[in-house]
Amino acid sequence: MTKSELNKYKDVLEAKHAEMMQLIRNRDGIAIERNSDSLDEVQQATERELAIRNLDRDSNLLRKVDTALRRMADGDFGVCLHCEVDINAKRLAAVPWAAFCIRCQEIADLSYGDSAANRDASWVEAAQSKGARRPAYA
């Protein structure tokens, strides 16, 4: 990957990071204001649940974006965490925070089902616990 390609992804990731931080911060504000609302309990519970789900999704994405930025700093950006091949450029353009090549992502999707938050975490752990990337003596 060329330096200018890297910089392009860095810009996208940093913009995404800022966007997610803003979303998460704004939602905190909404949650506090809602105390004075006259919504009934069921509606409040539903909204709270939705807010939590969105917050989960956004923090999950934020974590992926930050991890990708860290990989960039480490010089590992664009390399599949699992099989260590270069992630396809088209995939990176669509999902710059992708941690896996499309093949490994598909296997992960099949193995871990739809619980995206847990799936990604356990898949990354599995990939990292192989310990193949950084030998202890390095």
Ligand SMILES: [Zn+2]
């Ligand atoms: Zn892979």
